[in-house]
Amino acid sequence: MKNLLAAGTLLASLSATPALAQGTRAGTLIDNKATATYGTPSGDATIESNTVSLKVDELLDVTIAAEGGDITVSPGATERMVKFTVTNSGNGEEAFLLTANGNAGGDDFNPAVTRIVLDSNGNGTYDEGEDDVYVSGTNDPVLASDTSIAVFVFSTIPDSVTDAQRGIVELNAAAKTGSGTAGTIIAGQGEGGGNAVVGATTASATDSGRFVVSQATARLVKAATVADPFGGTTIVPGSTVTYTLTAEITGSGTLANLRVADAIPADTTYQAGSMTLDGVTLTDASDGDVGTFASGAIAVTLGNTNAGTSRVVAFKVKVK
Ligand SMILES: [Ca+2]
Ligand SMILES: [Ca+2]
Ligand SMILES: [Ca+2]
Ligand SMILES: [Ca+2]
Numbered sequence: 009m010k011n012l013l014a015a016g017t018l019l020a021s022l023s024a025t026p027a028l029a030q031g032t033r034a035g036t037l038i039d040n041k042a043t044a045t046y047g048t049p050s051g052d053a054t055i056e057s058n059t060v061s062l063k064v065d066e067l068l069d070v071t072i073a074a075e076g077g078d079i080t081v082s083p084g085a086t087e088r089m090v091k092f093t094v095t096n097s098g099n100g101e102e103a104f105l106l107t108a109n110g111n112a113g114g115d116d117f118n119p120a121v122t123r124i125v126l127d128s129n130g131n132g133t134y135d136e137g138e139d140d141v142y143v144s145g146t147n148d149p150v151l152a153s154d155t156s157i158a159v160f161v162f163s164t165i166p167d168s169v170t171d172a173q174r175g176i177v178e179l180n181a182a183a184k185t186g187s188g189t190a191g192t193i194i195a196g197q198g199e200g201g202g203n204a205v206v207g208a209t210t211a212s213a214t215d216s217g218r219f220v221v222s223q224a225t226a227r228l229v230k231a232a233t234v235a236d237p238f239g240g241t242t243i244v245p246g247s248t249v250t251y252t253l254t255a256e257i258t259g260s261g262t263l264a265n266l267r268v269a270d271a272i273p274a275d276t277t278y279q280a281g282s283m284t285l286d287g288v289t290l291t292d293a294s295d296g297d298v299g300t301f302a303s304g305a306i307a308v309t310l311g312n313t314n315a316g317t318s319r320v321v322a323f324k325v326k327v328k
Contacts, residue, residue: 009177012052017033018287021165021326026027027306028138029150031064031099031181032064032151033062033098033099033100033197033200034064034065034066034067034098034099034100034175034199034200034204035064035085035100035176035198035199035200035201035204036063036064036200036204037061037062037063037064038060038061038062038063038064039059039060039061039062039112039209040059040060040061041056041058041059041060042056042057043055043056043057043112044057045197049076049131055096059070061201063096063201063202063204064099064202065098065193065198065202065204065205066102066185066197066198066200066202066203066204066205066218067098067099067100067133067184067204067205067207068098068100068102068104068183068185068187068194068201068206068211069088069096069097069098069183069207069208069209069210069211070092070094070095070096070098070104070107070181070182070183070209070211070212070213071095071209071213072092072094072095072179072180072181072213072214073091073092073093073095073215073224074090074179074215074216074217074324075090075091075092075093075110075217075237076261076300077171078174078218078220079218080219080220080221080222080261081084081165081166081169081219081220081221081222082165082221082223082261083169083221083223084121084164084165084166084167085164085165086108086164086165087122087159087162087164088119088162088163088164088165088219088231089134089161089163090160090163090179090219091134091158091159091160091163091216091217092150092156092158092159092160092161092176092215092217093156093157093159093184094106094151094156094157094159094179094181095154095155095156095212096151096152096153096154096155096156097154097207097209097326098153098183098203098207098211099153099308100149100153100199101152101202102150102151102153102154102183102184102185102199102306103148103149103150103151103183103184103185104148104149104151104183104184105112105144105145105181105182106124106142106144106148106149106150106159106179106180106181106184106197107144107179107180107182107185108121108124108161108178108179108180109121109177109178109179110163110175110176110178110179111170112176112177112178112216113278114176114267115167115173115174115175115208115218116169116173116174116175117163117165117166117169117173117174117175117209118166118175119163119164119175119219120163120164120166120179121140121161121162121163122162122164123141123142123161123162124142124159124160124161124162124179125139125140125141125158125159125160125161125162126139126140126141126147126149126157126160127157127158127159127160128137128160130157132158133158134160135151135199137158142159142193146194147180148184153301155157159179159181159214159254160204161177161217163177163219164245165219165221165288166326167182168224168259168304169221169223170221170259171221171222171223171225171246171258171259171261171315172220172221172222172259172260173220173221174218174219174220174221175218175219175221176216176218176219177216177217177218177219177250178214178215178216179214179215179216179217179304180212180213180214181205181212181213182211182212182214183211183214183268184196184323185204185208185211187203187206187210187211188206188210188211188212189206189210189214190206190207190208190210191205191206192205192206192313193205193206194206197315200270204211204264205261210283213304214220215321222226222259222260222261223256224257224258224259224262224263224313224314224315225248225259225263226252226254226255226257226258226263226313227255228254228255228268229253229254229256230251230252230253230254230270231251231252231254231256231280232249232250232251232252233249233250234247234248234249235239235247235248235250235310236248236321243327245327245328246251246310246327247277247326248325248326248327249252249276249325249326249327250282250322250323250324251270251271251322251323251324252320252321252322253268253320253321254319254320255310255313255318255319255320255321256318257313257314257316257317257318258315258316259315260314260315260316261314261315262313262314262315263310263313263314263315264312265308265309265312266309266311266313266319267307267308267309267310268307268308268310268319268321268324269305269306269308270305271304271305271309272304272305272306272325273325275327276327277325277326278301278304278308278323278324278325279307279324279325280292280301280324281300282300282319282322282323282324283299283301283306283308283321283323284320284322284323285298285299285319285320285321286319286320287306287320290308298311300312301323308322
């Protein structure tokens with residue numbers, strides 16, 4: 009070639025295979041033949057070089073990405089899902105082995121992984137009964153170069169977790185042909201009969217999704233103030249006792265269907281119409297408001313209550 013370069017004008021032409029996003033497809037032959045043209049007394053003469061034919065090896069590469077953002081869960085929640093996208097960023101068709109891990113460190117708890125599901129119908133969302141449960145070595149997803157598959161990893165959240173704790177779930181995807189040190193050659197295992205070569209991604213990639221616990225907790229504090237018939241605070245027959253029940257909801261999220269009840273103590277009489285919620289009078293009847301006095305007890309239905317709020321129920325009794 010060097011002699012030809014020196015001999016005259018070189019008209020080299022490289023293969024014009026269109027470039028894919030991840031490079032030339034594995035197995036492609038890159039043929040290169042050069043020509044040299046030079047002048048002679050009878051006109052130009054052209055000679056050709058031999059053809060150099062190179063087969064493109066298969067680069068094994070993969071990327072993985074968990075759908076972003078914290079996933080809110082409550083203690084003991086089941087069937088909580090993290091969606092991952094696995095992309096074959098190599099230049100040939102490849103099968104990928106998937107491994108989920110709920111026991112990673114660097115967080116507050118370990119989600120218990122229950123199953124990995126492949127987006128078999130390719131619509132990007134989980135379809136119960138339609139998308140296939142992944143079984144390693146049985147239905148390892150096969151991806152063409154530059155294509156992706158969604159993978160859904162399901163977990164159960166431990167009962168013992170508390171508000172604001174975080175737990176991560178990892179998913180690893182590794183090329184089935186081989187992974188490890190970049191540049192490692194797996195002879196003859198590339199698409200199209202060439203070698204497979206571990207790419208810059210090590211042909212193995214891991215990402216994680218994160219669960220964060222949202223748990224509301226209620227605390228109920230009861231207090232009493234006394235007013236006796238003489239303008240003092242002694243407990244004597246005829247004294248009025250005002251009970252105050254303060255429900256404090258802490259943590260985050262919402263406490264479901266909160267109800268506060270209090271049985272009227274012995275030796276006292278409920279003072280009709282004395283029940284209040286946050287200072288607003290509630291009727292004793294079971295009617296349109298949330299308070300009821302029945303069967304010797306007051307009951308107030310607060311319903312779903314957000315963390316960070318306090319509700320105050322009060323009522324009066326008279327000492328017999
Ligand atoms: Ca392959
Ligand atoms: Ca963990
Ligand atoms: Ca689907
Ligand atoms: Ca009422």
